[in-house]
Structure formats: structure tokens, C-alpha cells
Amino acid sequence: MGILIDGNTRVIVQGITGNQGRIHTKLMLEYGTKIVAGVTPGKGGAEIRGVPVYDTVEEAREKHSPNASIIFVPAPFAADAAFEAIDSGIRTVVIITEHIPIKDSIELLAHARQANATIIGPNSPGIITPFKCKLGIMPAHIFTAGSVGVASRSGTLTYEIAASLTKNHIGQSACVGVGGDPITGLNFIDTLELFKEDAQTKAVVLIGEIGGNIEELTAEYIARDYPKPVVAYVAGRSAPPEKRMGHAGAIIMGKSGTAENKIRAFENAGVKVAEKPSNVAALLAKAAFV
Amino acid sequence: MRRKRFLKLYEYEAKNILAQYGIPVPQGALITNANSAVNAVAKLKPPFAVKSQVLIAGRGKAGGILFADPVEEAEKAAEKLLKTAIKGIPVKKVLIEEKLPINKELYCGVTIDRFARSYVAIASAVGGMEIEEIAEKTPQAVLKILVNPQQGFRSFHARQVTRKLGYGGSQLLELARIFEKLYQAGMDYDAELIEINPLAETEEGSFVALDARIIMDDNALFRHQEYKKRLLGEERDRTPQENQALRNNLAYVKLEGNIGIIGNGAGLVMATLDVIRCYGGKPANFLDVGGGAPTERIAAALNIVLSDPNVKALFVNILGGITRCDDVARGIIEATKKPVITKPIVVRLVGTNEEEGKRILAEAGIHVLDSIEEAVNQVVKLVEKED
Numbered sequence: 001m002g003i004l005i006d007g008n009t010r011v012i013v014q015g016i017t018g019n020q021g022r023i024h025t026k027l028m029l030e031y032g033t034k035i036v037a038g039v040t041p042g043k044g045g046a047e048i049r050g051v052p053v054y055d056t057v058e059e060a061r062e063k064h065s066p067n068a069s070i071i072f073v074p075a076p077f078a079a080d081a082a083f084e085a086i087d088s089g090i091r092t093v094v095i096i097t098e099h100i101p102i103k104d105s106i107e108l109l110a111h112a113r114q115a116n117a118t119i120i121g122p123n124s125p126g127i128i129t130p131f132k133c134k135l136g137i138m139p140a141h142i143f144t145a146g147s148v149g150v151a152s153r154s155g156t157l158t159y160e161i162a163a164s165l166t167k168n169h170i171g172q173s174a175c176v177g178v179g180g181d182p183i184t185g186l187n188f189i190d191t192l193e194l195f196k197e198d199a200q201t202k203a204v205v206l207i208g209e210i211g212g213n214i215e216e217l218t219a220e221y222i223a224r225d226y227p228k229p230v231v232a233y234v235a236g237r238s239a240p241p242e243k244r245m246g247h248a249g250a251i252i253m254g255k256s257g258t259a260e261n262k263i264r265a266f267e268n269a270g271v272k273v274a275e276k277p278s279n280v281a282a283l284l285a286k287a288a289f290v
Numbered sequence: 291m292r293r294k295r296f297l298k299l300y301e302y303e304a305k306n307i308l309a310q311y312g313i314p315v316p317q318g319a320l321i322t323n324a325n326s327a328v329n330a331v332a333k334l335k336p337p338f339a340v341k342s343q344v345l346i347a348g349r350g351k352a353g354g355i356l357f358a359d360p361v362e363e364a365e366k367a368a369e370k371l372l373k374t375a376i377k378g379i380p381v382k383k384v385l386i387e388e389k390l391p392i393n394k395e396l397y398c399g400v401t402i403d404r405f406a407r408s409y410v411a412i413a414s415a416v417g418g419m420e421i422e423e424i425a426e427k428t429p430q431a432v433l434k435i436l437v438n439p440q441q442g443f444r445s446f447h448a449r450q451v452t453r454k455l456g457y458g459g460s461q462l463l464e465l466a467r468i469f470e471k472l473y474q475a476g477m478d479y480d481a482e483l484i485e486i487n488p489l490a491e492t493e494e495g496s497f498v499a500l501d502a503r504i505i506m507d508d509n510a511l512f513r514h515q516e517y518k519k520r521l522l523g524e525e526r527d528r529t530p531q532e533n534q535a536l537r538n539n540l541a542y543v544k545l546e547g548n549i550g551i552i553g554n555g556a557g558l559v560m561a562t563l564d565v566i567r568c569y570g571g572k573p574a575n576f577l578d579v580g581g582g583a584p585t586e587r588i589a590a591a592l593n594i595v596l597s598d599p600n601v602k603a604l605f606v607n608i609l610g611g612i613t614r615c616d617d618v619a620r621g622i623i624e625a626t627k628k629p630v631i632t633k634p635i636v637v638r639l640v641g642t643n644e645e646e647g648k649r650i651l652a653e654a655g656i657h658v659l660d661s662i663e664e665a666v667n668q669v670v671k672l673v674e675k676e677d
Contacts, residue, residue, distance in 0.1 A: 101509045103480055109407045156553075213405065214405060236560040238564050
């Protein structure tokens with residue numbers, strides 16, 4: 001089980017001939033991900049690690065019937081690549097690319113919603129269903145299979161917490177990085193919906209951070225009878241207002257978006273909030289039999 | 291990899307853009323030295339508003355806007371502003387404008403609604419204060435229209451809002467036109483925020499943009515080359531460390547404390563700052579080296595943090611994924627081989643090529659820890675000992 005991807009997912013890599021595309025194609029193949037084709041305009045006919053490369057997604061679709069795409073295309077062209085994937089009928093699209101203009105993301109996500117496609121990202125480390133499928137750039141060895149679903153706005157912080165879960169013998173049903181941008185496709189609420197329907201998932205970890213109000217809205221959603229225990233960590237308690245902490249999404253404007261606000265909202269919704277990343281595992285053990 | 295940063299435009303730049311879109315702005319002149327004030331205002335009618343051009347919120351309250359009548363007063367006011375600093379930022383440019391008789395102050399702006407994943411147009415019958423403050427004090431005055439990205443903010447949307455603000459007749463058409471043009475300017479310039487605040491209704495019943503703000507999406511600067519050059523070229527409003535960071539593509543934010551922090555990944559660095567606080571320490575900065583940082587970038591990061599005189603000790607926290615621990619270790623060695631470096635360094639290093647990284651650091655006598663807690667505990671104790 002798990003969400004969105006499994007051992008049968010047929011993946012194309014868009015931007016497969018670039019530096020990051022090559023490295024992660026290799027790593028994903030090593031993990032067992034079924035990469036059926038790559039796409040780079042102008043590089044059709046090439047081969048990367050035995051994976052055939054096409055000029056268009058359309059050709060890749062005709063020959064290999066993919067149902068998911070992972071995008072490493074540079075920011076100015078990344079939205080176009082995602083439109084192309086959706087146009088070819090692909091309904092799960094992971095966008096690793098960082099620094100996509102917000103205007104492009106807004107147009108893309110509106111189109112994706114209408115086409116019923118799921119976009120993970122932009123600026124996401126991807127998604128992993130341990131031992132089945134990795135559609136992302138995360139270091140694979142820190143994950144192990146189990147019953148906790150993880151959703152996060154951050155990359156390395158997810159690895160930090162996933163590694164600590166694994167060390168404490170708490171396996172994961174899936175780990176999703178929803179992306180560090182202010183505007184992302186899949187958000188925490190969408191992910192919780194997916195984890196709710198997933199029989200393997202017994203509890204959920206949310207890794208939030210300062211900026212925006214998605215944690216607050218997610219807390220409201222959880223308070224309306226979410227059936228599985230949720231544990232959260234929120235990064236940025238010591239962040240000063242109006243400063244951008246690396247992630248475009250992590251900026252505090254006025255009073256909204258502060259860590260305190262988010263932590264309070266979660267706690268009011270019955271979500272246990274860890275003070276440090278390393279406390280998540282202990283809170284999970286208390287909140288659920290995992 | 292480039293890191294995210296702001297591009298706020300000055301008031302005069304924002305007003306130039308609005309004027310290009312046919313939005314009325316006050317007659318005015320930009321000066322950089324007080325001697326040119328008299329000439330500059332020769333074509334303007336008193337009284338004047340003399341406004342420092344700084345990218346600081348609350349400029350008015352901080353004394354950055356003066357009023358003057360007659361002409362000679364404008365010169366004095368400009369001279370005074372050009373000698374002052376607003377919240378620590380020296381004033382280099384002053385905008386002198388005709389001060390108009392005002393009937394009412396409104397607000398209109400376009401920004402991003404993250405949750406709705408769309409632009410949102412905001413209008414208010416009350417203006418002049420920050421929109422957050424308006425929304426808190428008089429929520430009933432604030433109107434919001436979520437813009438469907440496939441439809442855009444169309445003329446009829448603008449008319450609907452204007453009608454709800456209580457205007458009719460030619461005023462309705464004029465205000466709606468301004469709102470629609472504002473949206474267009476925002477789209478064309480990839481604005482994360484574009485606002486006119488206050489948008490004044492004059493005693494004659496026409497509308498003028500008294501102040502304007504544009505924050506551009508710096509990720510879209512490849513579509514706006516002239517601003518991209520400026521972002522990299524100007525060193526305004528930044529500390530030496532911030533400029534160094536910008537040149538090396540590092541995300542750096544100066545904080546108040548004395549423990550220097552370097553890590554990879556924004557979330558991990560933020561969490562590191564939080565754990566430092568948990569243990570009673572005070573972080574001196576936020577510094578994210580990004581993903582897959584090579585040796586040189588790590589060395590640059592160390593140089594930046596160690597050059598901050600407030601920093602008493604440094605904590606490097608790396609969780610290697612795309613980033614390789616051996617690259618990090620070499621960067622640390624390179625930055626610390628200078629004899630002037632005497633500040634203690636605590637390193638936590640796990641992940642890709644961890645063994646090699648640890649071996650390199652061990653040879654140089656730098657001890658490496660495995661957990662954040664252990665490392666933070668140690669660095670906080672080191673700083674306490676220094677005090």
C-alpha cells in the first residue's frame with residue numbers, strides 16, 4: 001500500500017540528461033524504481049543507464065505507458081514540462097526543481113486541478129514508499145517500511161526525522177515532501193486525506209515550518225474528526241519576523257505564520273507537537289501503537 | 291544553486307511602473323542631493339510631501355516623510371532627510387511630490403493566497419495603514435476576490451469591487467480602471483505583492499496613488515533582466531556578511547546571538563536554531579549552504595560566519611543526502627587552516643560519505659558528533675565558558 005506510488009508505478013524522468021537527472025536516475029534505479037523512459041528535448045535517441053531518452057513525453061507515452069513523472073528541468077522551463085506530462089495523461093507529477101516563478105506555479109496548479117492530476121512540489125524532495133518505489137532525491141538508506149505516514153515542507157529536516165524514526169524501529173508507509181515553495185500542489189490536508197484511506201498507515205507525522213497558514217488550516221481539518229493520530233514538528237520558533245529563512249515559503253509576515261501560532265493551532269486540535277526533531281519518535285510511540 | 295531572496299522596489303520605481311500603466315500618481319521629482327531640490331520643485335506646486343526612499347516598513351512613523359511649504363522648506367526637508375538614517379538605513383534618494391487635498395484614503399492591491407494557490411485582489415474603503423492592520427481593525431471594510439488563474443482578474447471583477455466600495459458613475463469606471471491596470475502591472479512584473487496604499491480620492495473626486503509598493507518574485511527575474519542586474523549589483527541595505535553570502539549563493543540571515551550556525555537545508559537549519567534555543571543558547575545567524583554544496587561553498591560559509599565579530603563559537607550541522615560529508619569536511623579544513631581562526635567549532639556530520647568526512651576532520655583534530663543534541667549541548671557550553 002502507501003500513497004500515490006507503489007512497486008508497479010511506471011516512471012519517466014523529465015530532464016534526465018542533466019546533472020541531477022542522471023545522478024538520481026541511477027539512485028532511483030538502484031532502489032528498484034521502475035523508470036521506463038527519460039525525456040529531454042533535443043536529446044531523443046540517447047540512453048541514460050539503460051533508460052531510453054525521448055524528445056517529447058508523447059513519444060515516451062506511446063512506447064512505455066508511464067503513469068508518473070519526476071521533473072528535474074531548470075526553473076524557467078519546469079512548468080512547461082509539467083504541463084506536457086499532464087497533457088500526455090500522466091496523473092502523478094513530482095517537481096524537484098526549485099525557483100519556479102510563482103506565476104508559473106499558479107497557472108500549472110490550476111490546470112492540474114482541472115485535469116485531476118496530482119502535483120507534488122515544486123521544490124520538493126519527492127515521495128518514497130520504503131522498499132517499493134522512490135520518486136525523489138532523498139537518501140534511501142534512512143527509510144524503512146512500516147505504518148507511519150510522513151508529510152513535510154522541508155528536505156533535510158525530513159531526513160533527520162525519518163532517520164530518527166528508523167533508528168527507533170518505527171517504519172514508514174510513505175514519506176512525502178510537499179515542497180518548500182509558498183505555493184505547492186499537494187498540501188498537508190490533501191496528504192492527510194490520502195493517508196486516511198491508506199490501510200497501511202496507522203499514524204501521521206507532519207513536519208511544518210514558519211510562513212503561510214497551511215499548518216493552521218490543517219489543524220482545523222484534523223480537529224474535524226481525523227481518524228488517525230497525528231504528531232507534528234514545526235521548525236522556526238526562533239525565526240525573526242519578515243526574514244526569509246532559505247525557503248521561499250518560510251517567511252513570517254506580521255503575526256500570522258509564526259511557529260507559536262502553528263504550534264498552538266496543532267495542540268488545540270489534539271495534535272502532539274514535538275519540541276525537538278528527536279522527540280517525534282517518542283510522541284508517536286505514546287500516540288499510537290506503531 | 292541560487293538561493294531565494296527579496297526584490298522590493300522603491301516607491302519611486304513602483305510609481306514609475308504605475309504611471310506607465312496609466313495610473314495617476316502625484317507630480318514629483320527624485321533627487322539625490324539637497325542642492326538640486328529647488329530646481330526639482332520649480333515645476334511643482336506647493337505644498338510638498340518630501341519622502342525618503344528607503345525599503346523600510348513604517349517609514350512615516352520613523353520620521354522618513356516630511357511636509358513642506360513653501361519651496362525653500364522643501365530644500366531644507368530634503369537636506370535633513372539626506373543626512374539621516376531611517377531605522378539604521380541611510381537615505382540616499384528623496385522623492386518630492388505635490389501634496390494634494392484629500393477627501394478619503396483607500397487601499398487596493400494584488401498578492402498571493404497560498405492556500406487557494408491563486409492571486410487574490412484586495413480592496414478596502416479604509417487605507418493608509420498596513421493592510422494587515424486594516425483587516426484587524428475594520429475587517430468589514432476589506433474586500434477580497436480570489437482570481438481564477440484561468441480567467442484572470444477581468445474588467446467586470448474590478449467594477450464589482452468598486453461598486454462594493456460604494457462608488458458609481460464616472461468614479462466607478464475610473465477606480466475600476468485603476469484596479470484592473472494594477473493587476474496587469476502585477477502580472478507583467480511577476481509581483482508577489484503590488485499595492486497602492488493609500489489610494490487617495492481627491493477633493494475633486496479623482497483618484498491618485500499616494501504610495502505604492504511592489505515586491506517582485508525574484509525567481510522570475512530571468513524575465514526581467516534589468517532588475518536582475520540590479521539585485522546582484524547593488525549592495526544597499528546589507529551587511530558585509532550578507533553581501534558575501536549573496537556572492538556565494540548562500541541563504542544567510544543575521545540574528546542577535548553569539549553561536550554561528552551552518553547547515554544544509556532550510557528546514558534543518560531552522561530546526562538547529564530552535565534546538566540551540568532549547569538548550570539556552572543564542573544563534574548568531576541562519577546559514578543554509580543548500581543541496582550538494584561543494585567544498586568551496588562550505589569554506590565560504592565558514593568564512594562568512596567566522597568573520598562576524600559577535601560569533602564566539604560555530605556549529606556546523608550537516609545531514610548528507612546530495613551533500614557529501616567528505617566535501618563538507620574539506621571545506622571546513624580549508625576555512626580553518628588560516629592561523630587567525632581561533633574560534634571553537636563543533637561539527638555534526640552524518641549521511642553520504644560520513645566515514646571519509648569524519649576521518650578528514652579527525653586528522654585535523656576536529657571532533658565530530660552524531661546527534662544534534664550532543665553537539666548543541668557542547669557548543670552552548672563552549673560559549674558559556676567564553677563569557
